[in-house]
Ligand SMILES: O=P(O)(O)O[C@H]1[C@H](O)[C@@H](O)[C@H](O)[C@H](O)[C@@H]1O
Ligand SMILES: [Mg+2]
């Protein structure tokens with residue numbers, strides 16, 4: 404029997420690699436070549452979305468269209484939730500239909516500043532459940548993949564989360580996000596202070612949710628949490644973490660509650676013990692959901 408989702412996943416890996424090549428040639432040019440840099444003035448034009456620090460470039464838009472077009476040719480009935488298509492007014496509702504959830508450049512601020520962590524993230528859901536996730540960390544040239552029930556891999560090598568159960572011996576990843584609303588910033592800092600003062604060994608952030616989650620899956624950090632992310636930031640990475648043996652949760656109550664891809668809140672950890680401890684330390688505010696019609 405033809406394994407239709409495996410065919411789709413193989414397509415996603417190819418599309419992510421091609422998209423990554425487009426992103427990375429741009430990013431590397433930004434690092435090394437002043438002359439080309441000036442010649443690419445238009446391509447470097449940085450625009451903003453929900454706030455003055457929520458950045459988007461023509462490369463984000465171009466890469467998303469490249470991925471969507473290539474998928475449409477092969478899977479004409481599938482649906483899409485793409486970061487830049489939603490920014491352009493498309494709806495952001497997760498249905499039971501096969502749906503490609505695309506972040507063409509996760510880490511656009513890094514991309515703009517040549518901070519060397521940038522990923523293409525492609526998740527694929529059916530019946531609202533992620534079936535596979537592909538994260539291509541293009542400057543590291545690492546391809547992270549996971550298929551539901553079949554494990555998580557980096558360049559074909561199996562991934563396993565860290566076995567550290569003591570949060571005091573852990574590194575936790577998080578981000579500050581793109582809201583500069585003083586109340587939200589205060590809440591993010593208060594959470595960060597609580598986590599830091601547990602105390603943990605350290606707090607890190609790669610500047611991209613997808614790569615932070617791959618760091619959890621690889622056992623390099625014990626957990627990643629963030630409030631304010633979107634479904635396209637976490638769809639692929641969430642499966643990569645769970646297939647590497649990790650746990651995912653929302654930030655409600657004492658036990659976090661099940662991960663809700665649309666809630667804009669996530670804790671992804673190597674173990675339930677560490678995830679629940681983070682939930683207890685952070686201020687669980689709720690930004691407007693991704694599927695809330697009037698959020699823009
Ligand atoms: O907008 P892009 O796709 O670069 O993604 C976001 C990151 O993934 C977040 O973790 C991060 O905190 C930022 O909100 C960032 O915008
Ligand atoms: Mg993103």
Ligand SMILES: [Mg+2]
Pocket residue numbers: 463486506507508509510511
């Ligand atoms: Mg993006």
